[in-house]
Amino acid sequence: MMLNTGGVRVPEGANSLGAFRFVFRDLMDAKVRGLQVLSLVTQQCYGGGSMLAAVSDGVLVNAQSQISMSGPRLIQALNQYVEGDDVTTDQVRLVLSGKSRAATSDRFQLVEDDAEGYRRGIQRLLSSSDNLGPSINQSLLNLERRFAENGVIPSDRFTAKESIHPSIDKSKFGCGNSWSVRASLFTQDTQVGSATAAYALVTDSFADAESIYDLVKAIDALPNSISNINIFIDCPSHSPSLIDETLILSEYLATLALGVRLKHLSGVNVHVLVIGSSGGGIFAALSAAASRMSMLSAGSVQVLPRAALRAMRRPDENLITTKQLLESGAVDDMLEDLSSVLS
Template sequence: MHDGSFTSASVTDRLAALFDAGSENMLSADSGLRLTAAKIGSRQVLAAATDPALDKGVLGTAECTDLRRIVRLALETKRPLVLLIDSAGARLDEGLAIQGALRGLMTELLDASLAGLPMIALLGRNVFGGASMLAFAASKRCYAPGTLLAMSGPRVLESAGGGSLTTVRTSIGGLSRCRHGDAECLLDDTLPAYAAALHQWVKRLPTRPLPDTLDHERHLLGMRLGKTNPPATAYIVSSPETGSLSVSGRASIGAADALKFATMVDATQAPMDLYIDCVGHSLHMADETLILSQYLVHLARTLRRHAHRGQQLRLRIAGEISGGIYIATAGAASSVDIAPGGSVRTLPQASLNSILTRPDAAISNASADFAHYVELGVADTVSALS
């Protein structure tokens, strides 16, 4: 094995460096992902890798389908799952189809996580959007100092008032991320360092499913919030007598909102209707510094744990919703309904405005015809046409 940079290496070299020599068995894929079965010592593992050389490793509907397939295979065969993620996020030119695909993928990942499937995310140079949520669905993350990990990309955050591009990159880089939580691991940017970290992780894995660490994570996320005390921006109201929880104000959902939402859901064991009317996830630098993706996935895991325990959680989209908060809530809910006046969009409009300044951007943020929501997997039912 040579000592080259992991984040600069090709996906082929990354895979070759990680597993026992000659043990790789490439699996069929219908997307740009590399899927493989391999060995680390005496342990059989499965791996899925994005290829940053193919359109920045973006996740389209085909990639989501392949990822869902390998997650299921890992559960069925009780093999740990290794995720090599180097991705600009969702394939936005697929419109709302990618939102439906990411919803289905999030459901699969949440179910696997709650079932105790060991998953490790080895991160390359860039991990944004839906790819960042994929990383935080794993039980451990490893990355290099130069890795950029955030719900929104650096230029979007810069345009939203996050400071200079250099400041933004510093705030969302590996040196900043590794300070948060015991599931984070900063590595030297070399192929041997990533291989050693993976081998050590596999060696320490128990033979039984991983325990539920959601409550411990809640404690850590609350402590992190307490150090900066960012204000909640959404209006979240619980009505136990009607069994509903509403998120309104057409605000963006930040870290404080996501944690408050999760805490309020945990406070009731009755069936709930979740009414959401907000523009999407936050673009504020303060939320990204806290690692917004982790708070959104924590909210999703909280919701899905209630669904696993038999509590019906019906998501009713009563206004506009987009981006990470849609993926988190729709992926976790028992069912999703588009209520009168509701619509799903690809991204928060402010985020899209920044992306559209790129000459290669060909993205539509229009909501689909109501008849297509169910077909695309964005919702399960549409309660009324408008």
């Protein structure tokens, strides 16, 4: 794949979300069936494009290539607006560069920015004996090591929200050690032999690399007796933090999507439900991977959260209606309440 993209266009709203859902889902299914996926990024690759790169078995980049979930302008604006960190454009672009990506992840291969460099890089990837990328288990180990390798200390964990949703009794969820400073991951207490597992990813802010890692690790560890997984989402978007981009956030999101999709393809019914707000990479990853994507009628989905638009001084032009979400295929159905799911 040639991936030079600025990401989905915000004004296209539901159509962009629906189109990416189908493209990403089909790519993951083909990869699981054994298709070797190689990508080339000669310029910039932001948003969903970086998730496509992150499920590739190999990605050729040059030193000036830019790869990230959020574009440099958004990262800089949000870090100043939310984090209070005054990061420069040069600092952001250095983190997102092909040179930095290749130093962080074996998936990215640095080549010279000319035809001969790309030709040799493609030949090297095609001739590699280890050309189908790491397994989910190996990916999880790589992502876990990356926290320490990049000097990211796991946060003091705490609950970000006292309640998940009025329809959900929080007491039914066991709050162990799986929630990060940015988002809370509630894991349902299940009886031995139960056929259903449930998770709720909820946050007033954004889903960071740590909370995404927690979720995919928990799902991957489920016993084979589980035949149904419910994932409740109230999370406006992925994190635009420069720290999370240092870790290559798109690889965390892609691993989550692929891990959930593997459960679906193995016969597990994976039902993702938007119970509050959702959008960005977290919605893209889970909607593509799910067996069924639902949303409460009181919920909302957007391409970018309002905080991101405000930080970039852009109008809130991405209001998406229920009808648009259904017609585009971004979601499969609407629910008035959770009674049918929690019964």
